[in-house]
Amino acid sequence: xSTNVLKHSYTVPxxxxxxxxxxxxxxxxxxxVGDLARSxxxxxxxxxxxxxxxxxxxxxxxxxxxxxxxxxxxxxxWRRKPRLQVRMPPGYAIPFIRRALGLALAMxxxxxxxxxxxxxxxxxxxxxxEKKIEDSTRLVEINEELERLRxxxxxxxxxxxxxGVRSRGDALHILGFPPSSYPxxxxxxxxxxMLATIHHPDSxxxxxxxxxxxxxxxxxxxxRDN
Numbered sequence: 513x514s515t516n517v518l519k520h521s522y523t524v525p526x527x528x529x530x531x532x533x534x535x536x537x538x539x540x541x542x543x544x545v546g547d548l549a550r551s552x553x554x555x556x557x558x559x560x561x562x563x564x565x566x567x568x569x570x571x572x573x574x575x576x577x578x579x580x581x582x583x584x585x586x587x588x589x590w591r592r593k594p595r596l597q598v599r600m601p602p603g604y605a606i607p608f609i610r611r612a613l614g615l616a617l618a619m620x621x622x623x624x625x626x627x628x629x630x631x632x633x634x635x636x637x638x639x640x641x642e643k644k645i646e647d648s649t650r651l652v653e654i655n656e657e658l659e660r661l662r663x664x665x666x667x668x669x670x671x672x673x674x675x676g677v678r679s680r681g682d683a684l685h686i687l688g689f690p691p692s693s694y695p696x697x698x699x700x701x702x703x704x705x706m707l708a709t710i711h712h713p714d715s716x717x718x719x720x721x722x723x724x725x726x727x728x729x730x731x732x733x734x735x736r737d738n
Contacts, residue, residue, distance in 0.1 A: 526567060
């Protein structure tokens with residue numbers, strides 16, 4: 513009997529050298545990056561992974577150049593943090609995934625080894641029923657929270673205007689205000705910051721075209737207020 517395991521796509525910021533080493537190891541083993549991380553989770557205790565040093569985010573000077581594929585800025589180069597795309601079950605923190613991948617590299621170099629218990633030895637005791645229930649409940653809560661977040665993002669994810677922002681009504685629509693409203697500067701900035709957190713290309717739900725039109729909307733309203 514087969515079971516379907518829910519997978520989530522993580523964007524993991526990391527140094528360019530770290531990304532290249534992880535991708536090279538995955539290619540060498542004929543697997544993807546998510547497979548590397550999951551293999552560590554299968555054989556290494558969670559506490560051991562958590563104690564391993566986090567390889568960390570890239571330095572401010574460590575950026576890659578990509579060409580935007582959509583929106584008014586389509587075709588322009590854009591500098592962003594190097595990252596790995598990792599598909600795994602939901603519920604993991606980004607630093608934890610980096611640590612797992614760092615462990616995979618360390619094991620491949622021979623810096624760390626893992627011993628597998630002899631099958632003739634007594635098996636480890638089963639976790640207490642209470643712990644199993646607690647873990648199961650926590651997983652359900654995480655999945656419910658993810659669904660709530662997806663619903664919120666869906667509500668706030670406006671449909672980009674095909675011709676860009678051309679009027680005050682367009683700008684208000686992009687920022688989620690009624691076309692006849694007159695929000696003050698403070699309210700506009702607060703709404704912009706909230707939407708930018710979601711739609712910035714560096715975020716999990718980022719979108720180049722939406723972020724570009726958010727900037728257009730703010731610039732349009734500022735120019736009309738001055």
